[in-house]
Amino acid sequence: MGKLEGYLNRRFSELEWGIGISLKCDNDESPSDILMDIRGAPQKMKFAAQIASQYLVKNSLCKAPLEICSLVYLNDCIKVELSRSNKTEAMRSLITFFGGMDEVIKTIKSRPAFWKSVIRGHLLSNYGMVTIHRNYFEELLDGDVPVGDIVIETLSKKPLREIPLKELLPLIKEVYETSLVTDRVEIDGETIIFFHNYRNNEVTEKLKKSLLELLKAGGHLYDAKSTSNMIVLSHRQDAGIKINAIVDELKTSHNKVDQELIILMAVLKGLRDIPETPLSLTVMGRRIGRSIIQEYEEENGIVNWNPETFRKAFEAIDSRLHRVSEWKTDGKNLHYTIRKCSIAMEGNTFDKCVCHAVRETFKGALGYAFGNKAELEIVRLLSHNDKFCEVVIRTA
Incomplete structure (x- = not known):
């Protein structure tokens, strides 16, 4: 143990880590108890403790396995206590106190020059380097x-x-x-x-x-x-919390799609009293649209979406919402027209805020089903004083 302590201190000095380590034990050749004391900069101390603990545990497994019993972080040092145990508990203690290191060690050994350069760069710059994708x-x-x-x-x-x-x-x-x-x-x-x-x-x-x-x-x-x-x-403490709660409910709900749509409609009508915030409505609408179409997909066992399955899905959705709509197929393109929307219209009052949210709900569903393989072209909108809404979906 004395030789190991000396070797580690020499290596830390050569690397200019500014780390000092001491190993106190009951027997220098075959210890049953070890108290490891490491001093230096916090980030470097933790890394050094991981390396030394890994070495002690793994090299003791064959004869007298050592288990990490405690790990104490102080302002200027880290103390690690190891005691005699069995192989299973010894290996488990490494994961408990430091997490698995096998993958890290394997990665470093696969490209030692690269990682040595990275570590040296961080040390020389006092961790002033930034690592980004x-x-x-x-x-x-x-x-x-x-x-x-x-x-x-x-x-x-x-x-x-x-x-x-x-x-x-x-x-x-x-x-x-x-x-x-x-x-x-x-x-x-x-x-x-x-x-x-x-x-x-x-x-x-x-x-x-x-x-x-x-x-x-x-x-x-x-x-x-x-x-x-x-x-x-x-x-944000306005629509955000309310919207997130509803979306989470839709994702985890085991109810049928029509029951979820009733909840959705009630939420959209509740937006009438919320000031118009286009960004909020865009995010909310697309999240809910994606959630609904996912629930429909699961209920109907859909594996791959195509124009026909998407059309059938929204025919069913519109029927349940008492929304009057029609679909026409033109090759790979779909023409979708909404003649009457009972969600955005309440009596003779048309709500642009709700209309915007519903439109984004449709975009969210479309995005989930086709990703970037479908393009949405808006032809007419009730919110633009047209007599009905009409869109064209162009699929690849």
């Missing part, structure tokens, strides 16, 4: 405001719009902290706070806009306030 970097060079959804979708293994807010916020924190785009991220309920040290106001504004676009792409509407070193994003 190539597409994000490309958007920056092109002058666009990047959304930054690629890494988050990769980590969650599902599209951004299918990630619930309670799962999305921790993912944003993980991505923005580990990439070092921001110094620190804190979550307080549905509020998320980004701490940074950017000095250029234009950079801060672009970062703020990028974060808002990211959340909007997930279907969540936020307001932003910023100071010299902080960006605070607050979940």
Whole structure:
């Protein structure tokens, strides 16, 4: 153990990590109890503790397995206590206290020169380097405001719009902290706070806009306030909460489609008292449209959508909503006409806010069914003082 302590301290010194480690044990050759003390910068201490613990546990398995019993983080050091155990508990303790490291080690060994250069760059710059996805970097060079959804979708293994807010916020924190785009991220309920040290106001504004676009792409509407070193994003407390609750209910509901549509209609009518906010209605409508068509898909066992199945779906939906509509087929194109809409019309009163939301609901359903393989052309709209609504769906 004395030789291991000396070797680790020499290696940390050669790497210029500024890490010091001490190993106290009851027996230098075959210890039953070890107390490891590591001192240095917080991020480097944790990484060093992971490496040393991994080595001690895995190299003790054959003769006298060592299990991690405790891990204590103090202001200036990390203390790790290991004791004699069995192979199963020893390996389990690594995952419990540090998470699985096998994949990390395998990745580093596959490209040692690359990772050595990356680590050295971060150390020499005192973690002033930023690691971002190539597409994000490309958007920056092109002058666009990047959304930054690629890494988050990769980590969650599902599209951004299918990630619930309670799962999305921790993912944003993980991505923005580990990439070092921001110094620190804190979550307080549905509020998320980004701490940074950017000095250029234009950079801060672009970062703020990028974060808002990211959340909007997930279907969540936020307001932003910023100071010299902080960006605070607050979940909108108007239609957002009401809409999100309904969408979540539609996604998890085991009721029939017609029962869900009754709820939808009631919600849309409830929007009459909400001030017109086109962005809110666009996000809300598309989320609900996607949810409804997903429920219809499951109820009817649809595997692949085509113009015919989509037409039948909306014929059924319109019938249940007492909406008078008709469909015509022209090759691969579909002509969809709504003669009378009982949702947007209440007596002699036409509500543009509700009409907008319903139209976006249709777009959400269309987008789910066909993705980018269908193009929607709007020909006539009641909201434009036409006598009826008419659209053409052009499919690839």
